Amino acid sequence: MSSAAEERMRRQSARNGWLLSMPALALLAVAAIGPLAIIVVYSFLTPGQYGNVVWEFSWDGWVSILFSRDIFDGTLGLADAHLTIFWRSVKLSIMTTLVAFALGFPTAWFIATRPARQRAMWLFLITIPFWTNLLIRTFAIMEVIRAEGVINTVLLWAGVIERPLAIIYTDTAVLIGMAYVYLPLMVLPLFAAIDRFDMRLLEAGYDLYASRWQVLRRIILPIVKPGIVAGSILVFVPSLGAYVTPRVLGGGKNMMIGNFIELQFLAGRNWPLGAALSVTLLVIVTVALLFYVRAANRGSNPHG
């Protein structure tokens, strides 16, 4: 084939590719990607008195993320309440990731070392909760940890405790809930990494008198590291933006960033602040996902 004809075919292929993708891209532009631009614009406007905005440029939205203006003398001070919410969000997201890893790694290892025929069944058992309504799963965990819930009933019956443990509406409840709902996001990439792991390396390790701990630390963990990074980010990112779980299990007090954003909009508090918080969350998530892409690429390319 002549290079001119090749070039023409290539161009036609690109044109068709774009044309066929156009309806999907248009829909996303209108109802998913485009609206994000509005958020950026709103973060630089002046808050209206009863919610909404006044179309005047202002840095206030961004400034009030960290500082609050004293109502009497107008001086700026650190907004402690906001910092508490950020700190809680980051802390709970990191702890969720750690708990999910502590439970998810053995689980993924267990699934990957099952006989091939059983493996699909175990994987399916992990994927069902993954696709099930987040709200339903949050209600389910509430059933277990509430004052008259399964845990308290069993512990009371067994005489371990005399009064029901107050778990619900605490940070611990949010942590348990998030670890529960996001666990499958940790197990699936870990399984993918462990599934590719060459078990003969273990034999080599044991032959050279490595202890189990050494084999785990020096052979297994370094090799499945891309899966660990991927799973951790996949759990950390939705945890940081969580809304439903802290709302249901945290009660009104134990807000995370997602609930704080809602408060700015629905209670008509301060739309530009809510917009600035949303942009911040978006930037953090994007950076985390870039790390994810790098980890995932390294995982697929053994020489990377």
Next chain:
Amino acid sequence: MAERRYEISRIPGFATIAVATFVMLYLPIAALVTYSFNAGNSVAVWEGFSLHWYEKAWANQAVKDATVRSLTIAVCAAVISTAVATLAAMGTTRRARFRGDTFIYVAINQPLMVPEIVTAVALMILFGMVKQATGYQGLGYLILAHSAFCIPFAYLPIRARLEGMDLSFETAAADLYASPWQTFRHVTLPLLGPGILAGAMLAFVISLDDVIITEFVKSGGQDTLPTYMLGQLRRTMTPEVNAISSALLALTVLLLTAFFLLTRKRD
């Protein structure tokens, strides 16, 4: 004494933790479903088996309306997102790489990456403006929003199916003077069928389950099943919520099982 085979890949404690994890994963769901059959009106004290709460939920007009609304939105969103996702999958697989194909791929998967609360707030502002300008308050906004975030869920299984199909059938059809449309209609589409069905089912499940975006976009009195359940939190919870949850759960599991049977590799 039976000889125990030495398993090189066994790490002490891992199997125990794994089994415990599976129990922890399913115990809350089991509790939720169990109490949906409770005869009493507590979600904590068991008073015997009954279908009372299912009947009650079924007779509740608010639940009925929310169910119809949820299903309407989910069907529309599944059809729209699957249609555009099929076209996009055709445009981005089985052809030479072209300028911008990575951009298209990232754009299509964007709803998977942005925190839902951010999209929800953005849509609330945008649709709020449109609602004010046009006066239209209908379900269209929810259908539009759901169609958009369902696109990646429809796209990925269709793309996976397409990547597993080689071009020889289509080339053969073209050699026999089939027009591109005939080739698509009689060759590609039937082969792609299971992928499209799988994509549509995932989109349906995702739309049916959505809470956050729906909560922010809906106009007054447009509760779907999940937002109705979220609203019940403010009251004393009765097993009615468990009954609705269990019914939704059953539907999801049913669709997922069908999905896995459809996409299962034949080897």
